[in-house]
Amino acid sequence: MARLTAGIGSSHIPALGAAIDNGRTAEDYWTRCFAGYDWTRTWESDQKPDVIVLVYNDHASAFDMNIIPTFAIGCADRYTSADEGWGPRPVPDVMGDADLAWHIAQSCILDEFDLTMISKMDVDHGLTVPLSMMFGQPDAWPVKVVPIAVNVVTYPPPTGNRCYALGEAIGRAIASYPEDINVQIWGTGGMSxxxxxxxxxxxxxxxxxxxxxxxxxxxxxxxxxxHIEYLRETGSEGIEMVMWLIMRGALGANVRELHRHYHVPASNTAVGHIVLEPVR
Incomplete structure (x- = not known):
């Protein structure tokens, strides 16, 4: 059976991707920010996950005001980098795991979570920046990805409780997948x-x-x-942190913290990063 071995939370600030793409990570402004991911990059090279279930939000690249799914799952074999106004990021295409994605979709829908199945979409910095932070600039990403897109852009976003419960359902879906693969789940976005x-x-x-x-x-x-506490205490974009709760819910009741990084500033935001391991 598939094994859910870790959860990662990380900001997905577009300026991080721009710093990587333009060779600026060694500049004084950025060095401490990127150094906080060194531990994770080394750890990931040892862990060798097969698939990442990557929870993120689209920034009007795949969806717009005509269609705004609360929860959507990518069920394709490949995703290309979106053009967010400056051309697509110079990163490899993201390879999907359609079999696992369809299994998660079926399992969650039978578990009474209504996921929108997407067979073709481009992915923006919300998904590609975390991959760059963990894996650098490879010719090809070393993992397959199942994207889970969450609406945290247009009111009303889902509640934290609903996100956590969806994470629990995703965890059950992964545990019932018959292939022997190493799966991680990432929650991205935020922090304040x-x-x-x-x-x-x-x-x-x-x-x-x-x-x-x-x-x-x-x-x-x-x-x-x-919702109002996220808005009041963490700003209008702090609501992205509900996506971390999907990651946390999937891991089960008990977890062990392996690594943490928090850095200010990065652009005009806070960078948050954490690595968790389920305790069975």
Missing amino acids: HQLQGPRAGLINKAWDTRFLDDLTADPDRLRTIP
């Missing part, structure tokens, strides 16, 4: 940040730190955080 208006540049380190703490210590608290 606001990109516009009078509060542009808002960062709440204390709130972010408690969120990271409670991924291990008190995930039930995180399930009940209301």
Whole structure:
């Protein structure tokens, strides 16, 4: 059977991708930010996951106001990098695992979670930047990816509790997949940040730190955080952190924290990163 061996949370700030693509990671501004991922890059080279279930949000690349699924799963064999206005990122195509994706879709829908199945879509920085942070600049990504796109752009986004419960359903789906593969689940986005208006540049380190703490210590608290608290305490884009709860829900009741990184600033946001291991 498939094995869910780890969960990773990470910001997916587009400026991180731009720094990588333009050879700027060694600049003083960026060195400490990227150094926090060194441990994970080494660890991933040892772990050798076969597939990443990667939870992210689309930024009007695959979806727009005509179609906004709350939860969508990519069921294709290949995904190309989206043109977000400056041309596609110079990264390899993302190779999917359609068999696993369709299995997760079937399992979750029979578990009463309504996923939108997508057979063709481009993927933007929300998905490709985390891959770059963990795997650098390879000629081909060393893993297959099952994308899970979540609406955290247009109100109403899903609740943290619903995201956590979906993660639990994804965990059950992976556990029932008959292939012997090593699977990880990543939750991306966040942490506290606001990109516009009078509060542009808002960062709440204390709130972010408690969120990271409670991924291990008190995930039930995180399930009940209301939308208005994310907005008030973490800015208009901080709601992206509900996607980390899909990752956390998939891992089961108990986890062990293996690595953490938190850095300010990166562009006008906070970078958050954590690696968790399920304890069976």
